[in-house]
Amino acid sequence: MPLSAEKPPSATPQDHLDAVTKLLAKQRLVEDLVHRQLKGDAARNEVVESIVHKHNLVELQRRLDGLHPADVAFILEGLPLEDRVVVWGLVRSDRDGEILLEVSDAVRDTLLADMDSAEIVAAAQNLDADEIADLASDLPDEVVQDIIEAQDVHERAQLQSALSYPEGSVGALMDFEVVSIREDVTCEVALRYLRRYDELPGQTDALFVVDRDDHLRGILPLKRLLVSDPDDEVASLIERNVVSFSPDSDAEEAAQAFERYDLVCAPVVSADGRVIARLTVDAVLDFVRERQESQVLGKVGLREEEDLFSSVWLSAKNRGPWLALNLCTALIASRVVGAFEGSIEKLAALAALMPIVAGIGGNSGNQTATLIVRALAFDQVSAANARRLLAKELGISALNGAIWGSVLGIVAWLLYRNVALGGVMALAMMLNLVVAALAGLFIPLAMERFGRDPAIGSSVFLTFVTDSMGFFIFLGLATVFLL
Amino acid sequence: MPLSAEKPPSATPQDHLDAVTKLLAKQRLVEDLVHRQLKGDAARNEVVESIVHKHNLVELQRRLDGLHPADVAFILEGLPLEDRVVVWGLVRSDRDGEILLEVSDAVRDTLLADMDSAEIVAAAQNLDADEIADLASDLPDEVVQDIIEAQDVHERAQLQSALSYPEGSVGALMDFEVVSIREDVTCEVALRYLRRYDELPGQTDALFVVDRDDHLRGILPLKRLLVSDPDDEVASLIERNVVSFSPDSDAEEAAQAFERYDLVCAPVVSADGRVIARLTVDAVLDFVRERQESQVLGKVGLREEEDLFSSVWLSAKNRGPWLALNLCTALIASRVVGAFEGSIEKLAALAALMPIVAGIGGNSGNQTATLIVRALAFDQVSAANARRLLAKELGISALNGAIWGSVLGIVAWLLYRNVALGGVMALAMMLNLVVAALAGLFIPLAMERFGRDPAIGSSVFLTFVTDSMGFFIFLGLATVFLL
Numbered sequence: 024m025p026l027s028a029e030k031p032p033s034a035t036p037q038d039h040l041d042a043v044t045k046l047l048a049k050q051r052l053v054e055d056l057v058h059r060q061l062k063g064d065a066a067r068n069e070v071v072e073s074i075v076h077k078h079n080l081v082e083l084q085r086r087l088d089g090l091h092p093a094d095v096a097f098i099l100e101g102l103p104l105e106d107r108v109v110v111w112g113l114v115r116s117d118r119d120g121e122i123l124l125e126v127s128d129a130v131r132d133t134l135l136a137d138m139d140s141a142e143i144v145a146a147a148q149n150l151d152a153d154e155i156a157d158l159a160s161d162l163p164d165e166v167v168q169d170i171i172e173a174q175d176v177h178e179r180a181q182l183q184s185a186l187s188y189p190e191g192s193v194g195a196l197m198d199f200e201v202v203s204i205r206e207d208v209t210c211e212v213a214l215r216y217l218r219r220y221d222e223l224p225g226q227t228d229a230l231f232v233v234d235r236d237d238h239l240r241g242i243l244p245l246k247r248l249l250v251s252d253p254d255d256e257v258a259s260l261i262e263r264n265v266v267s268f269s270p271d272s273d274a275e276e277a278a279q280a281f282e283r284y285d286l287v288c289a290p291v292v293s294a295d296g297r298v299i300a301r302l303t304v305d306a307v308l309d310f311v312r313e314r315q316e317s318q319v320l321g322k323v324g325l326r327e328e329e330d331l332f333s334s335v336w337l338s339a340k341n342r343g344p345w346l347a348l349n350l351c352t353a354l355i356a357s358r359v360v361g362a363f364e365g366s367i368e369k370l371a372a373l374a375a376l377m378p379i380v381a382g383i384g385g386n387s388g389n390q391t392a393t394l395i396v397r398a399l400a401f402d403q404v405s406a407a408n409a410r411r412l413l414a415k416e417l418g419i420s421a422l423n424g425a426i427w428g429s430v431l432g433i434v435a436w437l438l439y440r441n442v443a444l445g446g447v448m449a450l451a452m453m454l455n456l457v458v459a460a461l462a463g464l465f466i467p468l469a470m471e472r473f474g475r476d477p478a479i480g481s482s483v484f485l486t487f488v489t490d491s492m493g494f495f496i497f498l499g500l501a502t503v504f505l506l
Numbered sequence: 507m508p509l510s511a512e513k514p515p516s517a518t519p520q521d522h523l524d525a526v527t528k529l530l531a532k533q534r535l536v537e538d539l540v541h542r543q544l545k546g547d548a549a550r551n552e553v554v555e556s557i558v559h560k561h562n563l564v565e566l567q568r569r570l571d572g573l574h575p576a577d578v579a580f581i582l583e584g585l586p587l588e589d590r591v592v593v594w595g596l597v598r599s600d601r602d603g604e605i606l607l608e609v610s611d612a613v614r615d616t617l618l619a620d621m622d623s624a625e626i627v628a629a630a631q632n633l634d635a636d637e638i639a640d641l642a643s644d645l646p647d648e649v650v651q652d653i654i655e656a657q658d659v660h661e662r663a664q665l666q667s668a669l670s671y672p673e674g675s676v677g678a679l680m681d682f683e684v685v686s687i688r689e690d691v692t693c694e695v696a697l698r699y700l701r702r703y704d705e706l707p708g709q710t711d712a713l714f715v716v717d718r719d720d721h722l723r724g725i726l727p728l729k730r731l732l733v734s735d736p737d738d739e740v741a742s743l744i745e746r747n748v749v750s751f752s753p754d755s756d757a758e759e760a761a762q763a764f765e766r767y768d769l770v771c772a773p774v775v776s777a778d779g780r781v782i783a784r785l786t787v788d789a790v791l792d793f794v795r796e797r798q799e800s801q802v803l804g805k806v807g808l809r810e811e812e813d814l815f816s817s818v819w820l821s822a823k824n825r826g827p828w829l830a831l832n833l834c835t836a837l838i839a840s841r842v843v844g845a846f847e848g849s850i851e852k853l854a855a856l857a858a859l860m861p862i863v864a865g866i867g868g869n870s871g872n873q874t875a876t877l878i879v880r881a882l883a884f885d886q887v888s889a890a891n892a893r894r895l896l897a898k899e900l901g902i903s904a905l906n907g908a909i910w911g912s913v914l915g916i917v918a919w920l921l922y923r924n925v926a927l928g929g930v931m932a933l934a935m936m937l938n939l940v941v942a943a944l945a946g947l948f949i950p951l952a953m954e955r956f957g958r959d960p961a962i963g964s965s966v967f968l969t970f971v972t973d974s975m976g977f978f979i980f981l982g983l984a985t986v987f988l989l
Contacts, residue, residue, distance in 0.1 A: 035759075036885075036953055037885045041888075044890065051705075091766070091767060093766035094766070095764075100884075100886065101886050101891075103891070103894065125766075128628070138565060152638060165963070175624060182575075193636055214732065217732050217733055218732075218733050218734075218735070219733075220733045221733065222729050222730055223728075223729035223730075223732060223733060224731055225729065225768060226711070226768065226770060227711075227729055228709070228711060228770070236809060242852070244672050244705075245706075245728055246705050246707070246708065246710055247705055249697065249700050249701075249706055249728065249731075249732075250700055250701050250702075250703045250704065250706060252701070254837060254850075259816060268584040276518075281791065282574035282788075282791050282795060283519070283577070283580075283608075284574060284576060284702060285708060285709065285788035287709060287711070287770055287787065303771065304787050304788075304791065305765075305768035305787075306792070307791070308764065308765050308787065308794065309765060311794055311795060311798075312794060313793065315794075315798045316880065318802075319876060319880065320877075320880070321800075322876070323869070323872045323873045323876045325873060325876065325877070329877055330880050330885075331877070331886055331891070331895065332891075332894070332898075333898075333903060335898055335902050337899035338898065338902045339905045339906050339909075342870070342873050342902065342906065343906060343909070343910075344925060345869065345873065346866055346869055346910055347869060347910070349863070349865065349869045350866060350910060350913070350914065353861060353865045353866060354862065354917065356861060356863050357858045357859060357861060358858070360857055360858040360861070361855070361858040361921075364854035364855065364857070365854070367850060367857045368851060368852040368854045369592045369847070371845070371847035371850040371857075372847065373846040373857075374843055374847070374856075374857035374860075375840045375841070375847060376840060376851045377837040377845040377857075378836060378839060378843070378861060378864070378973070379833070379837065379979075381861070382832065382973075383832060383833060383836060384831055385517045386806070386807070386828065386829055386832045387825070387829060388510070389806045390806045390807065390808060390825050390828065391801060393803060393805070393808065394803075394808070394812055394814070395805045397799065397802065397803070398814050400518045401518075401580075401583075403583065403584050403814055404814075405524075407527065408584075408586070408814070408815075411586065411815070412814065415815075415816075417820065418818035419818050419821045419822045419825065421818070422818060422822045422824050423825065423826060423855045424828060425828075426826070426832060427623035427829055427830070430827060430833070431833065434837065435733065438844075443784075467605075471595070481920065486549075490865075491860070491953075494861075
């Protein structure tokens with residue numbers, strides 16, 4: 024992204040949002056007054072309104088122009104749709120592109136809906152290839168085609184390269200602002216070369232050192248170049264053991280490497296070792312945060328990021344499939360209970376106690392699954408330690424089952440003055456915790472094996488197993504021993 | 507951290523872990539063989555064993571010495587306790603400190619348990635003040651005292667400053683490797699000043715420009731310094747609108763600023779405007795990841811990070827309180843059902859259907875709560891839009907309630923050939939989804955108000971409400987209309 028002239032603020036983004044909201048409210052109030060007091064005097068009405076309107080809008084526009092694109096994005100996200108469109112209309116059109124990049128997907132859709140193709144193509148002109156690629160998935164195909172055609176040859180090649188990598192790969196995060204030098208020059212020459220730039224690209228903490236064919240030879244950290252003698256050879260300062268990525272690398276693994284080695288910027292090289300792009304820590308940080316959010320949302324079945332002000336209809340559509348899925352699993356679990364209706368008629372206490380057995384199983388299983396998902400993410404589960412993990416989880420569930428099963432058994436005994444019921448309760452609890460441990464271990468492993476994200480889908484399967492099995496074990500034992 | 511000579515690897519950390527595991531297994535195998543074959547020949551046994559032992563350990567040690575501290579940390583985390591202690595004993599003692607910094611809390615405890623006070627104090631000697639502060643919470647007070655006393659005056663002041671800020675504040679993340687210059691010099695002079703360093707601190711993308719009293723005047727980005735003419739005045743290149751933090755600032759807000767403005771390094775200033783430290787993107791990235799993990803773990807009641815190889819006993823202790831809490835809420839919900847045992851005896855179908863009403867309420871409420879928690883984290887919930895959010899959530903729950911309530915009502919009707927039961931089911935479902943929307947909205951808001959992290963505790967309260975109310979509404983309606 025070409026660095027915008029607008030400065031990061033000293034006030035917080037929340038302050039700006041409040042100020043904009045106030046301005047919008049003031050404007051609406053004045054419009055209202057004008058409408059009410061001057062009813063009937065249409066001509067005068069129009070004149071006054073247009074003056075007041077202009078005054079407020081000019082103030083709003085001046086404020087927006089002074090803000091960092093990320094702060095404008097924050098404001099747009101914090102406003103209901105009708106206000107958002109007003110503010111979006113006031114944004115200078117040469118800033119449209121960089122602001123579109125910063126807003127969330129849901130809000131971006133509402134902004135794009137307010138632009139025609141020509142405006143979108145124009146906005147893209149101010150963006151780099153990797154940035155256009157980020158937007159492309161939200162744009163109609165013919166607009167993307169128009170944008171590609173509006174690029175020059177060099178940019179078009181970059182754009183097509185950026186568009187060709189799937190989400191979650193390094194290729195989707197990389198940018199093309201590579202600064203590279205040759206190793207057979209002195210620092211003096213390298214510095215003179217750098218002075219031809221107006222300013223180096225952001226997040227540049229090292230120059231990539233390449234040979235005549237752009238093969239990566241190493242990097243020259245700026246922190247070393249800056250303290251070097253101008254007559255030193257670049258070759259003598261070079262760092263040859265470099266963390267680099269392929270555009271096909273998994274972005275999550277790249278993010279872990281950035282964390283592990285405290286990287287700011289790393290080369291992305293093609294299969295034949297040529298530097299084709301770079302990966303920077305700001306893209307990595309955004310990726311980590313977005314992935315975190317999509318997992319948090321995915322856990323409760325929210326596929327798309329939902330805008331705080333999305334319509335009821337869109338939101339219900341976003342949330343519905345998850346409820347439907349859970350409805351199906353709950354119905355199956357319900358049929359397990361249905362099979363024991365005869366037992367429940369005879370001893371209604373079973374109906375009161377069975378949700379406890381099922382629920383605690385779910386809680387315990389989710390603990391196991393959460394730890395396994397985490398270990399999977401860090402590549403810490405191997406065939407070698409899987410057996411050990413199984414033994415550990417079974418041990419914990421047996422211990423917790425003995426403790427909490429006994430507690431619950433005693434409670435059931437005291438509540439219903441029925442020792443046998445207490446015994447069945449304790450036993451069912453222990454068994455269901457063992458089931459939960461097995462499910463918590465194997466469900467995430469199976470999902471990983473089948474290429475699904477275990478962080479997102481494990482919970483619904485797990486709860487299904489612990490509910491159904493909890494009901495079955497408890498009601499089954501009760502039917503055998505109590506009736 | 508003084509930059510270690512060890513290079514980041516070309517092989518992945520997982521490769522290293524596999525290699526180490528193999529070496530350890532080989533050694534154990536050889537030891538076993540020696541023991542078995544030479545039983546009785548104690549003297550020879552000892553000699554052979556010690557030679558084999560040494561050979562393997564030397565190879566292991568050489569491998570460890572060549573690895574980046576973060577990779578050694580990864581290996582230590584991936585090994586069971588007995589192997590971990592062997593590897594830890596082979597690590598060069600001057601690297602102990604930086605490796606302790608990299609391992610997870612749970613693993614750090616096991617490594618520290620293997621060191622005596624003198625070793626810990628020696629390890630701390632190789633660390634910077636902010637790094638020692640990171641370790642301090644895991645160390646006994648008297649060891650921390652010894653470490654403080656072993657520092658020189660300047661470092662001691664920094665260490666005491668770093669120790670004084672709570673977790674979650676910028677003060678706990680900042681470091682003291684500030685490079686600052688004065689504005690009334692030329693770039694030539696600034697560069698000459700920089701050459702007095704062996705190498706600039708990592709993550710330095712700008713010099714802090716200060717006045718005579720260390721008050722922050724702006725920053726000089728290296729990307730600008732590098733392309734400037736040596737005769738330019740620093741003052742003419744300075745960036746005056748700077749994002750800076752107070753050590754008391756909330757770390758989460760600082761992390762959001764780093765993301766928003768793509769920062770690499772930012773000054774931390776005292777209340778009177780003096781530069782006292784800096785915050786770097788690597789610390790921010792670690793913070794974001796750690797916070798994310800503690801929330802993921804916290805959601806299932808895992809307070810401490812649990813090591814994959816923790817003992818059964820420690821793990822059960824870590825997981826027990828959560829199960830106990832859920833046991834209490836489940837017991838209360840169970841008493842709600844208990845109050846309707848009379849109705850259930852008459853119509854056992856109620857027992858089979860009631861978990862569905864309760865469960866879908868929990869699913870739906872968790873969707874709402876997740877979105878609210880997310881909006882709270884980004885400061886997007888205000889008094890102004892709370893009413894709008896309420897209306898939206900109620901609308902969605904009414905819509906979803908009508909849809910899925912009808913579906914479920916029809917299923918119940920068909921299953922039990924009982925129209926009235928179907929009607930009660932549909933109505934209960936709708937009402938419980940409304941309850942779920944209210945609970946999903948107000949529980950996170952209340953937790954935020956009372957200073958608790960809504961991301962962690964909301965779910966257990968929410969499930970309690972949707973379970974209890976789901977049972978109450980469904981069984982209550984059934985008792986009134988069906989019996």
